[in-house]
Amino acid sequence: MLIKTFKVGEEITGYYLVKAKNIKTSSANKPYIDFTLQDISGEVNAKLWDAKGDVETQYNPGEIVKVMGSVTQWQQSVQLKIIKIRTLNEEDEVDYSQFIPTAPIEAQNMFDEILGFVAEIQNDDIRKLVEALIEIYERQLMYYPAAKSNHHAIKSGLLYHILRMLRSAKALGSVYKNLNMDLVYAGVILHDIEKINEMDASEVGVVEGYTKEGQLLGHIIMGIKRIDQVSERLGIDPEISLLVQHMILTHHYEPDFGSPKKPLIPEGELLHYLDMIDARMYDMNKALKEVETEQFTEPVFVLDRRKLYKSKFGVSEE
Secondary structure, three states, X not given: OOHHHOOOOOEEEEEEEEEEEEEEEOOOOOEEEEEEEEEOOEEEEEEEOOOOOOOOOOOOOOOEEEEEEEEEEEOOEEEEEEEEEEEOOOOOOOOHHHOOOEOOOOHHHHHHHHHHHHHHOOOHHHHHHHHHHHHHHHHHHOOOOOXXXXXXXXXXXXXXXXXXXXXHHHHHHOOOOOOOHHHHHHHHHHOOOOHHHHEEEOOXXXXXXXXXXXXXXXXXXXXXXXXXXXXXXXXXXXXHXXXXXXXXXXXXXXXXXXXXXXXXXXXXXXXHHHHHHHHHXXXXXXXXXXXXXXXXXXXXXXXXXXXXXXXXXXXXXO
């Protein structure tokens, strides 16, 4: 039974992928497991009360489980109270594509198109820097999401995010002639590249958590360090290395979001807004898919808790 079809008060049985798992203690001082379960249609919070056995090693992120439960409601959201849960056995026949939301473009095709943008970079040092970093991360790029939750938190989501930003950058580059498009393309491709080391993701595209370095530093500082290291190794012009590092440092724009400085070059300013546009459009499209035409969504947390309206004239991206 698809998660998006859950109705409060009914009992369900089905297979779901464990996206997240947290072991907590109830008010009665008993352990319970707080899950996020997902399938191709969406995700739901689920509780396994009075969890018994080795709860630390059971039902880990990335695993598919069979669940029987009752659908409840908590704070206007659907929730699942788990009655029974087990891992897969040899008799279960499941299709992983039904559990893992994936970018709508095949990963290799996205990667090849991105390489086409890299080939357009005319400055040898910028192109060498980008090529070197892509080569390091090619395998992980094929499946890594762009986030643990929110925008592009899907298999191959990081590639999808980069590609859409590159396409937008090319269009805007034809309007604003004061841009060094080599720097813009480099900034787009590299701005989130260290999310691969910030997050611990399985090959099915599920983020199990954050690495130690990811928690202590974050992908922005990690990205600056990596660019500096690779630039030093390749003998990249120090000015180019500095400019690319500046773009990575400033792309979140505000200190509260991890950027201690705002962009001081136009290419960095554009990078920030390209990132914001793509994230917002993704989150809006995702939220609007869940409602009927001429209805409002529930408050969308990442969009300042706005309730979006699905117009009959709107266009949904599949």
